[in-house]
Every structure is written in structure tokens, then in C-alpha cells.
Amino acid sequence: MWSELSIEKKEKYKLLITNFASLSRVFSQKSSESNDNDITPIINSKFQETAFQKAFDALSEDIANTSFDASIKLDNDKKYLIGIKSFGYTTGYQKIAQFKSDSAYDDWSTLLSNIKMNVKNLEHNEANKLNKDLYKNLATKVANLRNARIASSKAQIKGFNGAGVNIDSIYHVLMPFKNKNQPQILVGQISYLPIDINHIKIIKNEKNNRHPQNFEFTDGQHNYRYTSSDSQLLMDFKNKEIVLETWDINYHDDPFYFFENLHLFNILQGNKTASIQIKSNDTTIIDSVCWMIPNKLGKLEESSGYNAFDGSTKLGKEDRKVSITQIQTKYKNKISTQELDFTVNQLKSILLKDWRGKSKIKERKELRTNLITFIRQIKNKELLEDIENLVFRSSTEMYIPIPDSKQFHTQKPNFFGKDIGTFLSDGKTLALPTTTERKFKLEFIPSGNVIEAYINQEAGKSIQSITNQDILGKWILWEVFQLKERELLTLDKLNDIGINGIRLTKFKDETRGIGLEFIWIDEENPPQDAIGWVAKNKKDA
Structure with a gap:
């Protein structure tokens, strides 16, 4: 993606970020940071996101659990979903998702308890052997959720008219680096991919004896780490391998003076204060x-609402009777007499009885579920389609x-x-x-x-x-x-x-x-x- 963005827009983004980072002395709190070489450039994550959006005319993406922060449409109609990250150049795994609510309602806690008990009660090799399958089971659950979120986000930017629209996703990374000679910000990029469930492999970690519920796995594309205490998924961004550009940072001589006199900028600009109304009418x-x-x-x-398809058919009572008769005639010689009699009797009960009241509606839905289960066992695709169209509304x-x-x-x-x-x-x-x-x-x-x-x-x-x-x-x-x-x-x-x-x-x-x-x-x-x-x-x- 980075190579596809215009040089002019990248320079604007660089200027916004480096100017902000030039004020890093203001945020230096340690007395040991006595000179510029001891200060790491500061990147504010929210400023980074808005600067990226402003510089590249990107749209903000409010999809919290996938870490997609922006989207860009290029001139060739290609669209990118972008996860915007900032972390130190020398740091390790970074958080990319959290699954607290999911781990609470699923059987994750049982898997984690079994892993912990195996480590506590069994020999090391035996525990590792048993836990390997448990780790893989949990990694698969994490991967399914991660992939569903990515797929949902891509569907939203692609839209319902998206046939032929090319959607890609990428992590854009800024990594501040306290270089002993020159403070820098390194620009990185790495693929933002769904987890390849078919190639999940647990990475052995001998240190897991202290925290056996935490584990690492790979899918051959990226390495991941799962931490159970906060149900977080982290990823190895391979910091040293993803650098595309290096920006030198020159710290402002007196950043406090800058902030003390910032109000003068408004005076010079005729007291034009910042406002969202500055935007054109098209986006206001x-x-x-x-x-x-x-x-x-x-x-x-x-x-x-979203489950309207689950309501009963909108056909009137007489039309329902006609439809049942048509089913009886159409499948008279296609399924057994016993199967057909049961199907017709169930249809009459579901479609012709009075099912008013919540408890009655629940009973009707249970009969409907049982009928669909029965029809599936007959393995007649056409019959299943006809019955579903009769006892349900349109599935969409x-x-x-x-x-x-x-x-x-x-x-x-x-x-x-x-x-x-x-x-x-x-x-x-x-x-x-x-x-x-x-x-x-x-x-x-x-x-x-x-x-x-x-x-x-x-x-x-x-x-x-x-x-x-x-x-x-x-x-x-x-x-x-x-x-x-x-x-x-x-x-x-x-x-x-x-x-x-x-x-x-x-x-x-x-x-x-x-x-x-x-x-x-x-x-x-x-x-x-x-x-x-x-x-x-x-x-x-």
C-alpha cells in the first residue's frame, strides 16, 4: 500500500508526524533524560490516526475489535482497510484483538483449566503432549473469531454492490527509535491477514510452565501469542524486517515556548478557531x-428486525391449505407414504392451528425445527426447499x-x-x-x-x-x-x-x-x- 500512495500525501503525513514528535521534550518525565539522545520520539496514537486520515483522505473506521482504523480508496478502485499501530522499534509482540466476552460464554475456561491441571499434575513431556491438542483447539476458536471480524469489516467497505471491488488489508506502523546519534521514527508495513486455520501449529515454549494458559502459535504467515488473563491476541510484527522509511526527528529547542505562544496563531489567523464546520458541505x-x-x-x-425471516409465513389460511395440498400431490410418488403423511400432518399443525401467545409461538417454532430436521434426513433437496419456503419467510x-x-x-x-x-x-x-x-x-x-x-x-x-x-x-x-x-x-x-x-x-x-x-x-x-x-x-x- 505505502508504495501506491502519492509522494505529496506521504510528505504531508511525514510533516504532521515529525512536527508533533519534535515536541517530545515536553513529554519527557525522567530526570535521566537530560539530553536529546535519551529521549524517545513521542507518537500519540489518536493524533497518528487523524493525521493519517487527513493526509491520505482516508475514512475513519469505527470497528473496535478488529483494529481497522481507516480505509483508503485508490484511483484504480482498489480499497485498503488499514490497522494503524505505533510501538517501540525494539518491542516484541503487539496486541491486535481481544475476546473477553467470547471467552466468557464459550468453553474456553474449561480448556484453560485442563491445560493448567495437566501442567500441575503430570510430567513435563506428558503434559505437553496432552496440551498440544488443547492449545490447538483454543487457537482455532481464536482464529475463527478473528477471521469473522476481518470478513465482516471487509464486507462493510466492499458493500452490497462490491462485485469486482478489490479489498486488501494492511498494518501501517510507526516505530519510534531512540537512536544514540539521531532520534528517529521508522515507517513499517506488514500484511493484515486472516489466520490460516488449516496451517495452525503450536509453537513450543518451555517458559509456559509458569503461565501454561498463555501460548504461541503460527499459521505460516504470522506468529501469534494468546494471553488468557485478559483474553488478548498479540502478533509478532517482525519490526526489523518491515521498515520502509526512516524519518529523522529534530527536537524543538524550546517546546514549552511553543505551547505558551500557541494562542498567538489564532490571532494571526484572524481568530479562526478549529471547527468541524471547516469541512466542505459534502462532509459536514x-x-x-x-x-x-x-x-x-x-x-x-x-x-x-434482523431476525424477521424467522417469522411465520405471510400466506393467508386458504393459501396455506392450497400449498399443503400441492406438497401432498407433488411428492406422492417421490417419498414414502409414511414420510409424506408425517410431513403433511406437521404442516397442518404448524400452518393451520392458532398459535397466539409467546409460549404457543415457541411451541410452533419447535415443531417447525423438528420438521426441518426430519425433512433433511429424507435427503430430498427439492422437498427441503419447498418446505422451508412454506414454513419460513424469505431467508433474507x-x-x-x-x-x-x-x-x-x-x-x-x-x-x-x-x-x-x-x-x-x-x-x-x-x-x-x-x-x-x-x-x-x-x-x-x-x-x-x-x-x-x-x-x-x-x-x-x-x-x-x-x-x-x-x-x-x-x-x-x-x-x-x-x-x-x-x-x-x-x-x-x-x-x-x-x-x-x-x-x-x-x-x-x-x-x-x-x-x-x-x-x-x-x-x-x-x-x-x-x-x-x-x-x-x-x-x-
Whole structure:
């Protein structure tokens, strides 16, 4: 990637970073650091990210658990997802992911306990032999989660219109180096790859007797280390092998004087203070909201929203009877009489009985699951497809639910467009009667894909696609959320991929419509634009 970026933009980035690092004396705290040769150049990670975005016109990526920090689209339509890192040139393994919530609900703790007990109670060679398989089992679990997060992130930047779009991922690294003759920052780059599960090999480590739950493994591409106490995955960045450029740092003679007089810059510039409004109308944000995808109990509705496909068929009762008769006729001579009788009786029970109430709906779903299991055992692909189409909705049916939608629309009736969020006197029915009147452009960030969407259902609780429902369902459910067909979206799955929230962005440029991106929200410290149940945890700004 680095070689593909323009020289002009790289020089701008270099200037931003080296100028910041030239002030490193200000951050020197040790009395022993009496001269420049004792001071390591300072790189602030947040400044590094924003400097990278500014210099290369990169988009920020708010995908916390994958460490993708930015994305770049090159002139040839090639896109890069970038993990931005900074660490000392002489340091070792670096953190690249964390899996606390995943290790809590899965059987990771059992594996780790068995590893520890083997080391404690068995001879060294025997313990190593038994633990090798346990380590590999755990490494595979880590790899599956890591890979799902990477795949989800790539799907988001690729978008649902991404056929032919080339997506690559890379780590961009800045490594400060306290050279005895000249302080430096070394620029490095290394591939950001999914873990090759088929080539995982545990690296023997004789020091593991003290902390046997920590181990190292390789996939032939990179070396990794897993630490159990905080469930972190670290990677060997091979610091000395990845250097592409070396930047000399010349420390400012009196950095404190610089900070003392920084206010004079504003006077010289006519008191023009920094503001996000400096951006062009195309990117200026005038409003935004975000919310948690699961409810306050950590649950997702089973038959609505992202799991709308799990609801019962929309066919009327008479049409259901006709469909059952058609199944009976079509497969009369294709499966046994016993198999057909059982299938028809189950269909009549599932489709024709009254299943009102949560407990009854649960019972109906259990019957449906049992029927599908039975049909799979018959091993008739056409029959399975017909039955699934009859007892389920489309496997890609979904909508994006808005939490506390009535309150949201009441407070922001024009967020999606003029009067789209207004209601009739009953306070539930949307005032604008037609889909056309309630439609707006929905832009998926960072892919830039745009669809026509509209607000629908009681109290305007859903965002739905007008023309791309099937495409949108496949992309969000199967690629962004990494679900299998007809797999329910759950809190565990959201934790797996590192997504638990949505942000909607309203731009000053009305031609852009509304931006949507999938994000990670810290429940204990949610963003100031959070709505829904998590908004109660917001700290005072």
C-alpha cells in the first residue's frame, strides 16, 4: 500500500508526524533524560490516526475489535482497510484483538483449566503432549473469531454492490527509535491477514510452565501469542524486517515556548478557531444518532428486525391449505407414504392451528425445527426447499429497527426528510401515507453504496429498503453479521464480530441522504449521540 500512495500525501503525513514528535521534550518525565539522545520520539496514537486520515483522505473506521482504523480508496478502485499501530522499534509482540466476552460464554475456561491441571499434575513431556491438542483447539476458536471480524469489516467497505471491488488489508506502523546519534521514527508495513486455520501449529515454549494458559502459535504467515488473563491476541510484527522509511526527528529547542505562544496563531489567523464546520458541505455533519442493536437484556427479537425471516409465513389460511395440498400431490410418488403423511400432518399443525401467545409461538417454532430436521434426513433437496419456503419467510427478509421510534420521530420529525417522522392524531400512524412520501437515500459508510429506503410500520419503527430487500438482507445478515442462512442474530454473534450498534448520520449536503455505519458502543460510556436504553449511561459532556 505505502508504495501506491502519492509522494505529496506521504510528505504531508511525514510533516504532521515529525512536527508533533519534535515536541517530545515536553513529554519527557525522567530526570535521566537530560539530553536529546535519551529521549524517545513521542507518537500519540489518536493524533497518528487523524493525521493519517487527513493526509491520505482516508475514512475513519469505527470497528473496535478488529483494529481497522481507516480505509483508503485508490484511483484504480482498489480499497485498503488499514490497522494503524505505533510501538517501540525494539518491542516484541503487539496486541491486535481481544475476546473477553467470547471467552466468557464459550468453553474456553474449561480448556484453560485442563491445560493448567495437566501442567500441575503430570510430567513435563506428558503434559505437553496432552496440551498440544488443547492449545490447538483454543487457537482455532481464536482464529475463527478473528477471521469473522476481518470478513465482516471487509464486507462493510466492499458493500452490497462490491462485485469486482478489490479489498486488501494492511498494518501501517510507526516505530519510534531512540537512536544514540539521531532520534528517529521508522515507517513499517506488514500484511493484515486472516489466520490460516488449516496451517495452525503450536509453537513450543518451555517458559509456559509458569503461565501454561498463555501460548504461541503460527499459521505460516504470522506468529501469534494468546494471553488468557485478559483474553488478548498479540502478533509478532517482525519490526526489523518491515521498515520502509526512516524519518529523522529534530527536537524543538524550546517546546514549552511553543505551547505558551500557541494562542498567538489564532490571532494571526484572524481568530479562526478549529471547527468541524471547516469541512466542505459534502462532509459536514449536522446531526447523528446511534443505538445498541440488542435490547437492555442483551436480547434480539426472534421474529422481527434482523431476525424477521424467522417469522411465520405471510400466506393467508386458504393459501396455506392450497400449498399443503400441492406438497401432498407433488411428492406422492417421490417419498414414502409414511414420510409424506408425517410431513403433511406437521404442516397442518404448524400452518393451520392458532398459535397466539409467546409460549404457543415457541411451541410452533419447535415443531417447525423438528420438521426441518426430519425433512433433511429424507435427503430430498427439492422437498427441503419447498418446505422451508412454506414454513419460513424469505431467508433474507429483515429491516433495521429504530429504538423508541415514537420518541425519536417526535423529537426529530425531519431527520430523514421533511415531515417523514410526523404522526396522525393517534400518535402511531405515520402522517405521510405513501412509501414514496417517506423515502430517502440511505448511504452505507464506508462502502458508499446507496439505496432508496423508507420509514415503515407502527410508530415508524423500521427502516426498510424499497427495491433491494433481498440484496440488503444477504449483505447485512450473511456478510456483515457473518450469519449462516436462517441463523438467528444473537448477542453472542455480535460479540464475535465486534459490532453491537448502528450510527445514522445526517449531512448538510441534502443530496447525500442519511449515512449508516455499524459500530461498537461501550455500554458503560456510550457516545453523546446515543439514543435508546443505552443513552441512560451517558456521562455529562
